[in-house]
Amino acid sequence: MKYLMLLAVLCLAACNSTLPPAAEDSTILAKDTALVIPANEEKEYVTDPVDTFTHVVFDDFKATLAPLVASAGEEPNEGTEPDTVTLEAGPGENMEGIKIYIRSDKLSDIKVEERLETHMAIATEEGFYELDNWKHGHTTWEELLKDNDSTFVTRFYSPEDYRIFPEVTLEEVKAAVKEQGGEEWLKHLKEAKTVKDDAFEILGDKYLLRVSGKRKSDGVIVTKIIIVYLTSGC
DSSP: OOOOOOEEEOOSSOSSTTSOOOOTTOOOOOGGGOEEEOOOTTOOEEEOOOSSOEEEEOSSOEEEEESOOEEEOOOOOTTOOSSEEEEEEOTTOOOTTOEEEEEOSSEEEEEEEEEEEEEEEEEETTEEEEETTSOOEEOOOEEOEEEETTEEEOOOOOTTGGGOOOOOOHHHHHHHHHHHHOHHHHGGGTTOOSTTSTTEEEEEEEEEEEEEEEETTTOOEEEEEEEEEOOSOO
16 A cells, blocks of 8 residues: 655644744754654654644645644554554544644645544443454544635534444444453453443544645645544543
């Protein structure tokens, strides 16, 4: 699977006058603290830990998510759409109602769409076991509203959106827990009667942003995916 070279860069400086100003008391870390995550020859991630902006730079455009503190995530899973970058948001970060600034001299007719992805987790006194490599629920792709010509605002999702998940049986869930977590986690489901029991929770912590536009030089439609994972904690 081929990926274009891209950079995921965190920094405080606004890239032009339409971005909000950096906080006066913010600190930009020394350049030698930047983390370079090796990838294949066609792509590399560079993260520069700072405060409130996350910049994702592709060949055809630059996307700035603000306010958001995030770092480069893992390589996309096999089967993920090409030209995809993943970000791990810091503890306490929120993806609802944040602004996405798109800067490009190469693209026209730019639009940004968003969808939420959910997965099932097993809740016990010992903690959560998340079946994030099993079945998933999804909202539909929805085009984001613009604040102005190049600024988009992410959606606010309803409680019902965060509970979207395919219909599954208790036997299917137990089989998935046994396969992925082993007998140690399966034993917590001995008393479960249905998938509606308190032991099961649906978590929505994966946000997908689809940015597309027409390349001015040849009319080709360019599409990139930015995946943001929220993390628990504060």
